Amino acid sequence: MQARLLAQLRDEGPLSKAQLADALQVSRTTIGAEVARLGELGLAVEAGPAASRGGRRSTLVDLSPDIRFAGISIGATGLSVGVTDGRLTTLAMHRRQSDIRQGPEVVLADALEVLREVMAEAGVTRLSGAGVGVPGPVDFHRGVSVSPPIMPGWDGYPVRDAVSRDLGCPVVLDNDVNVLAVGEQHAGVARAARDFLFVKIGTGIGCGIVVDGELYRGVDGCAGDIGHIRVDDFGPSCACGNTGCLEAFAGGAALARDATAAARAGRSGALAALLEEKGELTAADVGLAVGQGDPVAVQLIRDSGHRVGQVLASLVSFFNPGMIVIGGGVTALGHALLAEIRGVTYRRSLPLATGSLPIVLSELGDEGGVIGAARMVSGAIYSSDSSRSA
Numbered sequence: 001m002q003a004r005l006l007a008q009l010r011d012e013g014p015l016s017k018a019q020l021a022d023a024l025q026v027s028r029t030t031i032g033a034e035v036a037r038l039g040e041l042g043l044a045v046e047a048g049p050a051a052s053r054g055g056r057r058s059t060l061v062d063l064s065p066d067i068r069f070a071g072i073s074i075g076a077t078g079l080s081v082g083v084t085d086g087r088l089t090t091l092a093m094h095r096r097q098s099d100i101r102q103g104p105e106v107v108l109a110d111a112l113e114v115l116r117e118v119m120a121e122a123g124v125t126r127l128s129g130a131g132v133g134v135p136g137p138v139d140f141h142r143g144v145s146v147s148p149p150i151m152p153g154w155d156g157y158p159v160r161d162a163v164s165r166d167l168g169c170p171v172v173l174d175n176d177v178n179v180l181a182v183g184e185q186h187a188g189v190a191r192a193a194r195d196f197l198f199v200k201i202g203t204g205i206g207c208g209i210v211v212d213g214e215l216y217r218g219v220d221g222c223a224g225d226i227g228h229i230r231v232d233d234f235g236p237s238c239a240c241g242n243t244g245c246l247e248a249f250a251g252g253a254a255l256a257r258d259a260t261a262a263a264r265a266g267r268s269g270a271l272a273a274l275l276e277e278k279g280e281l282t283a284a285d286v287g288l289a290v291g292q293g294d295p296v297a298v299q300l301i302r303d304s305g306h307r308v309g310q311v312l313a314s315l316v317s318f319f320n321p322g323m324i325v326i327g328g329g330v331t332a333l334g335h336a337l338l339a340e341i342r343g344v345t346y347r348r349s350l351p352l353a354t355g356s357l358p359i360v361l362s363e364l365g366d367e368g369g370v371i372g373a374a375r376m377v378s379g380a381i382y383s384s385d386s387s388r389s390a
Helices: 002-012 017-024 028-040 104-122 159-167 176-187 246-250 252-264 269-278 283-291 295-319 329-333 335-348 367-389
Strands: 044-049 059-063 068-074 078-085 090-097 129-134 171-175 196-201 205-211 214-216 323-327 359-361
Touching: 002 017, 002 028, 002 044, 002 059, 002 367, 017 028, 017 059, 028 044, 068 104, 068 176, 068 367, 078 104, 078 367, 090 104, 090 367, 104 159, 129 159, 129 176, 129 367, 159 171, 171 176, 171 367, 176 196, 176 205, 176 214, 176 323, 176 367, 196 295, 196 329, 205 246, 205 295, 246 252, 246 295, 252 269, 252 283, 252 295, 252 329, 269 283, 269 295, 283 295, 283 329, 295 335, 323 335, 329 335, 335 359
Parallel strands: 068 129, 129 171, 196 323, 323 359
Antiparallel strands: 044 059, 068 078, 078 090, 196 205, 205 214
């Protein structure tokens, strides 16, 4: 009951006890008792009289103004860290470049350093909880990374417990794509969608799955690992050890690899100039070359979008989602990539499944991971406090 009440306040704003009783289908007496217990826990406060609905005026209830959550979203090449209030409004956020291959001690130390900077900026001295997302498979219940292909040194590392010890508050750990999907559900274009897919195209490729409003992780937490679906038996080697994976064709690292090969072979003047200037190419450089009208760069993006669209078409026919949201760093390439993904997905899927299926770009950017991580820990905190006080 308390978890549902807190979630209602988080998602809807201040509500009267009468409104809460109606929404949760319980009596006002029950609501009054639950609000009193939540007040003792420091999670909710009475915020004055509500507008009259006739008869005795009800009392407004709101989340405690002291609730603060941290969201730490770690990617392969950078991390975003922010602090939110209890309603998950971002109070401050910083982004820093970071290399996941440096290992958990270095990367987590960087993340916690940025978090302390953010907390100081927002005037926050105490956290109610923190959520962490990392770019690889996670055992959600144990709070550890499990055999992550692009994260040497992270396998079995107790990320959740290490961060919790440092911050002195509860922590949840999940895959970065799941975190982004939850952020999109809370504050992005998927707010009204009950069943949707969030596809992250960054250094790697993954998919967050939301079914009837709930994140679906699968039995072992591996649901949505679409980057390692094989799309060609004789394709390039993938970080996971297999060949021909979607990620090996269409991820950010794959785009950078193919762009570098094109530049060195003299097939693209624009990419060759960028390579000479920078020393190495990224997926973002492919986008720069597209902006210059370079046909090789345009074809690289079309090939990437085509491969992603092939896999999404299968997912659409299987899952029949209400929406697909595309996010991640490679989406900075914009509508050229999106147009190819849409075209292939619509052509190859069942007409009934795509007749009213929007495929859209996320608009949250780096903030999506911060909000999603904070949302995850808010659910855990509200539920655990509820059960502990029951």
